[in-house]
Amino acid sequence: MSNERATTGRTPDMGDVAALAGVSKQTVSRALSNHPNVTARTRAKVEAAVSQLGYRRNAAASMLSSGRSRTIGVVSMPTLNFSSAVIGYGMERAARAAGYSVSVATTTSLAPESIADSMSRLAEQAVEGIVLAVPVIAGSAATEEISRRIPTVTIDGSRSASTQVVAVDQFAVGRLATEHLLELGHETVWHVAGPAEWVEAGERETAWHAVLTEAGREAPPIVRGDWSPESGYQAGLLLTRMPEVTAVFVASDEMAFGLIRALHEQGRRVPHDVSVVGVDDIALAAYCSPALTTVAQPFEEIGRLAVDHLLDYIADPATTPDPTTVSPSLVVRGSTAPAPSA
Amino acid sequence: MSNERATTGRTPDMGDVAALAGVSKQTVSRALSNHPNVTARTRAKVEAAVSQLGYRRNAAASMLSSGRSRTIGVVSMPTLNFSSAVIGYGMERAARAAGYSVSVATTTSLAPESIADSMSRLAEQAVEGIVLAVPVIAGSAATEEISRRIPTVTIDGSRSASTQVVAVDQFAVGRLATEHLLELGHETVWHVAGPAEWVEAGERETAWHAVLTEAGREAPPIVRGDWSPESGYQAGLLLTRMPEVTAVFVASDEMAFGLIRALHEQGRRVPHDVSVVGVDDIALAAYCSPALTTVAQPFEEIGRLAVDHLLDYIADPATTPDPTTVSPSLVVRGSTAPAPSA
DNA sequence: ACACAGATTGTTACCGATAACAACTCTCAC
């Protein structure tokens, strides 16, 4: 008693499964795609044959024939920082839940041509949608061209005609931090900002400035860093030279760590002499000395939302771009205290 | 004068390019794959047609027909920690340099069946090779089955019949840290270890123990954490109760941050009363107060090596598994000092 | 018992590229 098809030594294909289950290739395909109109009995026979042969569907063939890759692409910076790592995790979970896999293209620069390059690498892999997890201020012709063809969602970027946006309300980030420090009685708040080409950084600055102005305070000059702890340290060396500095809003926790270290070295106590607020709520924020007051951003949710939106958009490209924002929250720890009553 | 083929509204395929360039499909294929035997003239015509039509090769078709996906897969834990992020970066760069792209499958648990599941998701995507960037102690039948079919390299794992290993010399990590502390004159060295199911953690323990024994010192009981800062903090609360503790080797920087915070809170000064050595050299290590002495691991190099090995292995599966190790290095900063001359 | 709708299964053609092989062109030695 022998099968018609000899499957020895060859990786089994759908035809082999069909033959073993005594049905047609197409029925196997339907059973495996959870198509509704398949009898329980048939489905069981197919599943038995599948596991007996150790069959796996060939993704390439499936993709070629259906035109659907069940893959979404992500453009991100080399994920050395907390936020992108967590965003990536949120995306992966959401994508997997929807039966999609995620392909990552890193870009080392924020230049539009570099981003466009990453996007076309993804396009070559026939991704059905793209998440731009980089701080794009302006799209270029090249990026626009691709996102017209492939549904694209931008995280924390600026809106453009063919791109949806999912973002943390960065204005709220700046507002929460600055208001917190003013409420503690500080005369004004200094700001260590992120690089000018990051949208997030710009919006936090704007909010910081707006809150100060609204409260009738003078906004001191901005000190600019590059997100690195070292740049925060340098900013700290600068600020310790000015005795009038009692409150600093730092645009990231990592810079805040550097800043606090500089303050310590120069004998300024935190929070007794200077209060510091960071942004991100990285894992170590609670274990700094003193524990860092910071503005937490729901990164994992952002990742999830970006993918959910993208999948909706893929399902119905007619959807009108509808920017979604989620709110940050202030986490008060030990690095902030009432102003020294000079 | 009109072309035979109307390409309007359809994404162009190789046939369109061929028609426009006045050559055959196959020649286009050869030109685009950098096949040697194509005239410069022909290649130029093809390239012109490609850019005129905005043609991109369909990866699915290419994969189906050639059987090669030009993709490698990575199994990793949700990349919330420094090391995996940097390893991932190193892999991506190496893969891209070789014309490969990287597909990531995260696994939330270290259970063999969970890892096997991630591996088969990758197998479904027809990856040509797999990097296991998770601390596997033992393979299961299921994982073995897959890695027999698909070339697999394990990072920092245990060797198995069908798997190559690329690893940091974790014994050296433990040795460097422990010897450094002994050389500073400490009577013995305490150890806050990582979870028992991580190979790295085990080897560091072994080395720590061996160095102490060899020096004729008594090895104090091990305190075990789970890599989180919180677990380091808890370990710190425990150790501060014992006045005889003057030197601690902590198996990760993040735990070291937690431990140092606990020491501070309890009034033990670092490094004056207690010296601390961490592992990893995360970006913030230099900005802790005091700056953290730690053992740096060349993560990016590990990622690169893993991919290089994998590609060699793919090219020639007959290669005998040949474990590669790279050396860590001690970075001395401010958290270690000579033993208090009690 | 019969017609008919809906559910289930089968048949055929095709997705877009590449491998294997066949055919052609050119150069150079004799």
Next chain:
DNA sequence: GTGAGAGTTGTTATCGGTAACAATCTGTGT
């Protein structure tokens, strides 16, 4: 001038699925 051989290009079959349509089966109401 001719044949050998290398270099270049074309032809055909095929990879493993899925869409679209055709065919069959099931159960229901009259």
